[in-house]
Amino acid sequence: MTGKPRHIGVAERRARLGLRHRLAPSARAARPEEVADALVALHGTDPATVYLAVGARLVDAGVTVAEVDRALYEDRTLVRMHGMRHTVFVFPTALAAVVHASTGLDIAAKARAGLVKDVATGSDGRLSEEWLTLVEESALAALARRGQATVNELTRDEPRLKEQFVYGAGKSYETPQTVSSRLMRVLGVEGRVVRGRPLGSWTSSQFRWAVAPPHPELPPAEARSELLGRWLIACGPATEADLKWWTGWKVTDVRRTLAAIGAVAVSLDDGVTAYVAAGDEEPVDGPAEPWAALLPGLDPTPMSRQERDWYLDPSLRPALFDGSGNVGPTVWWDGRVVGGWAQRPDGETVWRLLAPKGVGRDARTAITAEAERLQRWVGTTRVTPRFRTPLERELAAG
Structure with a gap:
């Protein structure tokens, strides 16, 4: 682009959010795969987030649990694996190779080196790198035979997984660790194993493991271009x-990747330069109607970027984020965060406005309808966010 960069204001950014993130009713999806493809990645650290994030964006939220289970565990069109920032996400399976090559390789190399060092140091040399290699090969073979397995099941096939070493010997954080806990995590970031079906319901954090589906090894630069191009379509300008x-x-x-994909520079309301994907520079009209949404903790929309002031007033952060920067359940009205919500022990979904300016009767009616929609499909299931925030705790306590 030549000349002055096109300006994209807050109103247009919010319009893009409603449409691209499938939050406006007219933009809702029919299947979980459409949601994951639109968002690129669903946060998977808290298992419930995946289901709640998908349900908020489906035309028929009542099919959420069965449809997400189908995609994850039957059709395997979605996969739960480690990705950016060493975090667990759910990706379209077709993106597994892209994520692995673009972000996983560097993380995996550091995680592997750390494991080898910690195991050897914490066992006074008793557990060597060669020993670790034999154990992981045996464990992977056992996992392939079983199809899916918990760590406890794998330790019955390979008892050496139960060996312990001291992490941080002599430090204030010194603690014993089991080989299995660290090894499975490293194999995950290396793209050799993925999370399988959980033990219990869709809210359970106890997962089985499975051998990762095969995927091609892509050149890292090519993979970075693919990932960033997709993300800019979903979240640009950024x-x-x-x-x-x-x-x-x-x-x-x-x-380097922005240059490789020909990303286009634009200006934002505060004068900062941002980027959109090539061919995505044209103005975007907003949804035909204002929209309301109740999004879960760690939802990809509020967690998609570092700079959030254009949709989340900084004064709301203390109530809606925990001390580590994890967002809790949020209430949205027409492209901005206006409050938070929680589920009480009796199952009631409750919400509170924190930014009532501009939230009139129609908005409150729409938010109430979304709360009722969420409560209907969650049914008797009780959902407690893994990372609890001040407002969520207060609302949940009644």
Whole structure:
């Protein structure tokens, strides 16, 4: 693009959010795969987030649990694996190779080196790198035979997984660790195993493991271009700070990839330069109607970038985020966060406005309808966010 960069204001950014993130009723999806493809990645650290994030974006939220289970565990069109910033996400399976090559390789190399060092040091040399290699090969063979297995099941096939070593010997954080807990995590970031079906309901954090489906090994630069191009379509315009935060890449890799894909510079309301994907520069009209949404903790929309002031007033952060920067359940009205919600022990979904300006009767009616919609499909299931925030705790306590 030549000349002055096109300006994209807050109103248009919010319009893009409603449409691209499938939050406006007219943009809702029919299947979980459409949601994951639109968002690129669903946060999977809290298992319930995946289902709640999908349900908020489906035309028929009542099919959420069965449809997500189908996609994850039957058709395997979605896969839960480690990705950006060493975080667990749910991706379209077709993106597994892209995520692995663009972000996983560097993380995996560091995780492997750390494991080898910690095991050897914490066992006074008793557990060597060669020993670890034999154990992991045996464990992977056992996992392949079983199809899916818990760590406890694998330790019955390979008892050496139960061996312990001391992590941080002599430090204030010294603690015993089991080989199995660290090894399975490393195999996960290496793309050799993935999370399988959980033990219990869709809210359970206890997962089985499975051998990762095969995927091609892509050149890292090519994979970074594919990932960033997709993400800009979903979340652009985005600043370099947003991109560095979301990907976990070095700023040099971010800049190199922006140039490689021909990303187009635009200006934002605060004068900061941001980027959109090539061909995505044209103005975007907003949804035909204002929209309301109740999004779960760690939802990809509020967690998609570092700079959030254009949709989340900074004064709301203390109530809606925990001390580590994890967002809790949020209430949205027409492209901005206006409050939070929680589920009480009796199953009632309750919400509170924190930014009532501009939230009139129609907005409150729409938010109430979304709360009722959520409560209907969740039914008797009780959902407690893994990372609890001040407002969520207060609302849940009644």
